[in-house]
Amino acid sequence: MATRKKVAFYTLGCKLNFSETSTIARSFSTEGFDRVDFSEKADIYVINTCSVTENADKRFKSIVNQAHKSNADAFVAAIGCYAQLKPHELADVNGVDLVLGATEKFNLTSYINDLLEQPERSRGTGEVHSCDIEEADFYVGSYSIGDRTRAFLKVQDGCDYKCTYCTIPLARGISRSDSLENVLKNAREISEQNIREIVLTGVNIGDYGKGEFGNKKHEHTFFELVKALDEVEGIERLRISSIEPNLLKNETIDFVASSKAFVPHFHIPLQSGSNTILKKMKRRYMRELYIDRVSKIREVMPHACIGVDVIVGFPGETDAHFLETYNFLNTLDISYLHVFTYSERDNTEAAEMEDVVPMKVRNKRSKMLRGLSVKKRRAFYESQLGSMRTVLFESENKEGYIHGFTENYVKVKTPWNPELVNTLHNIELTRIDDDGLVRFEFANVYSG
Incomplete structure (x- = not known):
């Protein structure tokens, strides 16, 4: 009887990546592979990459080396956003055998089985299967299960926004959504596994409802999705992950406030407290709308947790712009910050902009905002004492x-x-x- 091959996974980046890794891992189990921890000896190592931050890019080579320390003869495959954006760069990394882009990653087991049947296969440059991102116009549902106490349920993929700093549309394609029926089916499957909390995830989940193949008609809205999920039996908690301020509507906030399962926690990207910088970023709101969203949440859920994404060191961000952001966040009734130091990404508008902020200044500003985050979180925790x-x-x-x-x-x-x-x-x-x-x-x- 043949020995079952072992596969290990390493995920970089966001909750969406975790949900997709978990789904791909289940497909390996169906094909007769045993999943092991990435630190253990495996026959196949799969690295799900991210390209949102420069640090995630740099970590890739060290993760490949880690895999080969466990098994020098192992087969290494790269999937994910970085694999779509720079497939040949990854394929040239010593020890990488296969690189799959956005449309191919969910067929990973087929590619692996084909290559494993080639006993004399070359161990030189990795094999690349990557599409033009315009071809990523179909939707594959996914969710994480068995990896953590909570499950990440993917409801949407891709993005139609054109933020000047972001590579996500280049890595994941146009905005498209799962059907409401399939989301509910996946939620029920999760509930049957004794998982207490589901986190809704996607690239731009507030844009939920856009169909496949570039169909911009919304079959269902995000609000309708939230209402339907609230009726799923067996899920004690539902949590909305990051949602754009212009897509977080009053009806959703009001519903969460009285919901059976949705929890009072919102993570709302801001990126800058300066309207000048928001315009340069091509964000779809001004700071006044952000104030309105925070005020609305506080009105109906005073105890809610509100997290904020912010980018520092964007091209053209002067000391005055940064202080505008710092003071804006300092006075805003929020709970914590996720601070990102701006890094240039290829093929983005921002990478070509003038008035580049020196890295030393970017790092100093990041440190200041991280310090503010500690104070905000402490103040929020103190406000909850006695409850x-x-x-x-x-x-x-x-x-x-x-x-x-x-x-x-x-x-x-x-x-x-x-x-x-x-x-x-x-x-x-x-x-x-x-x-x-x-x-x-x-x-x-x-x-x-």
């Missing part, structure tokens, strides 16, 4: 503690107890530990 919240515990033992998140995304910890994994408990938030997390003891747990 009763529901915590979903995760699966890792981190230095003797188990961590979890409340419905409004307060991170808590308690001494490690494996029986708490993937369970929900009502607790009173009473104190913040030295590491900035809310800490409680078992005596504070009132019900499971």
Whole structure:
């Protein structure tokens, strides 16, 4: 009897990538492969790449080296955004055997099986199968399961926006969505696996509803998707991942406020607090709309967590523009920041712009905003002390503690107890530990 081959996966980047890696991994299991951890010896290593940040690009070579340290004869495949944008660059990396672009990645098992049947195959430059991104006009649904306490459910892919700094449209193609029926089917499959929380993910999920093949007709709106998912039995929590401020409508905010399953947590990209820079970025809103969205959330959900994406060091961002952003965020009633240091990406408008901000200045501004984020998160956590919240515990033992998140995304910890994994408990938030997390003891747990 032939020995079953082993496959390992490494995912760079966003929740969307995690959902797609998980779906591809399930296709390997169907084909008779055993999945192992990336640190273990495997016959095949799959790296799902990202190209949103420069750091993700640079990590690729070290991950390939890590795979070959475990098994020098292993077969290495690269998929994902970087594989679509620069397939031949990845194929030239020593030890890479196969690179698949946006339309080919979900057929990875077929390519692998074909190449494994070639005993004399060359181990030189990797084989590339990559399309013109215009051909990425169909939709493949996916979700993560078995990898984490929560599941990432992909509902949308691609983007029609033309932000001047972004390569996502070049890497993932036009905006297109899963059918409502298939999203609900996937959500039910997740609920049957005893997963307590689903995070909706995509490139631009507020644009949900656009069909395949460039069909711009919205069969269903994002609001209709939210209402339908709220009726799925067995899912205790639903969380909306990043959503554009111009697509986060009052009807959605009001519905979440009274929802059975959707939690009071929003992550809303801002990118800059300066209208001048927002225009240069070709964002589809001004800061006044952002203020309005935050105010609306606070009006109906005072306890909601609001996260913000912001980019520093964009071409033309002067000290005055940056201070405008800093002061805007400092006065805004938000909960935390994700700070990105601008990095030039090939084939984007911003890469050709003048008034480049020196890297030293970019890094200084990033540090300032990360410091502001720490203060914002601390203030938000302090505002929640004395309240009763529901915590979903995760699966890792981190230095003797188990961590979890409340419905409004307060991170808590308690001494490690494996029986708490993937369970929900009502607790009173009473104190913040030295590491900035809310800490409680078992005596504070009132019900499971």
